[in-house]
Amino acid sequence: MVRLNKIVRALTFEGAKAKRFTPEMALKRALMNCLLWENQFYEDGVAIAERIKLLVPQVEPSRVAALAIEAREAMKLRHAPLLVAREMARHEKHRVLVADTLARVIQRPDGMTELLAIYWADALGPMQQRKRQPVSAQVKKGLARAVTKFDAYQLAKYDRDGAVRIRDVLFLVHAKPKDADQEKVWKQLVDGELASPDTWEVSLSSGKDKRATFERLIGENRLGGLALLRNLRLMQKAEVPHGTIAGAIEAMRTDRILPYRFITAARYAPDFEPELESAMLKSIKGYARLPGRARLLIDVSGSMFYPLSAQSEMTRAEAACGLAILAREVCDEVEIFTFSNEVVKIPPRRGFALRDKIVGSQPHNGTYLGKATSEIDRKGDRLIVFTDEQSHDTVPDPKGRGYMVNVASYQHGVGYDAWTRVHGFSEAVIAWIAASEQTKH
Incomplete structure (x- = not known):
């Protein structure tokens, strides 16, 4: 005889007694450390993403929206908040908050294309061949508000080849430009006439001298903080002067860089530990003790x-x-x-x-x-x-x-x-x- 009311105990992966959390707490646990669809030590990324999908309708709509915004703005996560917003669009009570949520969590142009890729990911087969289901009105409103935030440089930088392009977003949502200048930029984007952005990726792939390229990018303040950390080893290999690199680290913005990234950067570029340590601690100035x-x-x-x-x-x-x-x-x-x-x-x-x-x-x-x-x-x-x-x-x-x-x-x-x-x-x-x-x- 099968016991239908037996107690199912919650255990950690290592066997300790655990607690079954409320849906809101379970959603927060799954979301706040989630590098979406990427496997972790004990769980694969698909399992975590599926758990997020199941939990969204179980949590009060305003709390779901708040968690998505917190994950993006406080925890600096990009993909998981988009999945939450997409799941909100499926449920009547949550749907009304989707536009406001998307307008907050989309902070780069590629957030719009990634949101649509997630939205259309349910269909089977390659993305290019999938039948794209109609996009909800709230999602369109959120995307329309988001797209007006970006200038020509940002749009050109993130207008990458893929199943979904930024111009697809413009065609889909029929956003109204803020002014004549933005209208002109959008036309150039649609016509493929936006000037190539002067990014470090474009500059380094052009075949020009890497040392001269890095020195120019640093001098013109075109190398963001995260890009600087990721390229320390390459800059050393290109024989960029130590003082130039150290000065760039000292001047970098740290407000969007997670603390552990400095530790990882120091693993690959130990010569710059003093500067990296100083930059890592910079963000804590002014914290309450x-x-x-x-x-x-x-x-x-x-x-x-x-x-x-x-x-x-x-x-x-x-x-x-x-x-x-x-x-x-x-x-x-x-x-x-x-x-x-x-x-x-x-x-x-x-x-x-x-x-x-x-x-x-x-x-x-x-x-x-x-x-x-x-x-x-x-x-x-x-x-x-x-x-x-x-x-x-x-x-x-x-x-x-x-x-x-x-x-x-x-x-x-x-x-x-x-x-x-x-x-x-x-x-x-x-x-x-x-x-x-x-x-x-």
């Missing part, structure tokens, strides 16, 4: 050292180290520990020196978060854990203020009830902790 005592606990188990996704060079350990470095800067009194099979206390160093101590503190084996928490937690302290929330053992409630900072998208996690849950690997999670404590006083 965390008064009193704090203990940081960083997960260094094996799963943390696999890439963020199958297509990424960066690891969750690098994401956790970046957040730990920032947290160390805002805590008045701090003690720092790592955990895997054991719990190890390390010196509260700063910047990349702290990263080195975290990574080298112990072998990267199992995940005994419950044991580590029990050993180091103290009444009256603030405990901040950076982890992918997979554990072999049960995690007890914190004795003081406890924050579980989750840097993965897995369905089940550990540490709930009395723990305050924070999701994401943007520096925004540290700012959120500081702001939330301020509002409670």
Whole structure:
């Protein structure tokens, strides 16, 4: 006889007892660390995307929209918010918020084409041969508002070959240009007459001297922060002067760059660690401090050292180290520990020196978060854990203020009830902790 009312227990991938979250919390967990459709250590990207699709209609519409905007603006994720907006368009109660949501989450021209690619992805067969289903009115309104945000340079930069082009968006939504100049730009786009943008990709592929090209791009401030980090090794190979590169790092904008990217850049260009460290810490200036005592606990188990996704060079350990470095800067009194099979206390160093101590503190084996928490937690302290929330053992409630900072998208996690849950690997999670404590006083 089959028991229809049997209890199905929620467990982490490593076997610890977990909790089944509310749909809203489950959506937030899946969304805030999601590199869409890219495989992670325990789950493949398709499973995570399908979970997002199932959760959207279960969550109150305004909360879904808010989560999509938070994922784009605070966590700096591009693709997952578009999937959420597309799923909102399927459901009557959510549909009315789609235009406003798209207008916020589309911040680059290719966001429009990627949204349509997602929208039409349900049909079978190659994208070029798929029957494109009619696009909802709310999606059209959102795209029409988004397309007016971009100038000629941005449109030319992101007008790439593909199944969906930016001109397809213009034909689809019949947007009204803001003025005569924008109308002229759109006509040039449709006619294929927009001037090729002077981007670093175009310049470097032109066959010109790479050193001279990099020096020109830096001098004209045409190399964005992320492009600068990605090209450090190539610039060194091209023998761009050290001082030129160092000056570019010092002058770069850091507001759209996630902390772990500096750590990854330093892995490939260690000569620039001092400048990269300074740039990484720049964004924390002005953050509210965390008064009193704090203990940081960083997960260094094996799963943390696999890439963020199958297509990424960066690891969750690098994401956790970046957040730990920032947290160390805002805590008045701090003690720092790592955990895997054991719990190890390390010196509260700063910047990349702290990263080195975290990574080298112990072998990267199992995940005994419950044991580590029990050993180091103290009444009256603030405990901040950076982890992918997979554990072999049960995690007890914190004795003081406890924050579980989750840097993965897995369905089940550990540490709930009395723990305050924070999701994401943007520096925004540290700012959120500081702001939330301020509002409670």
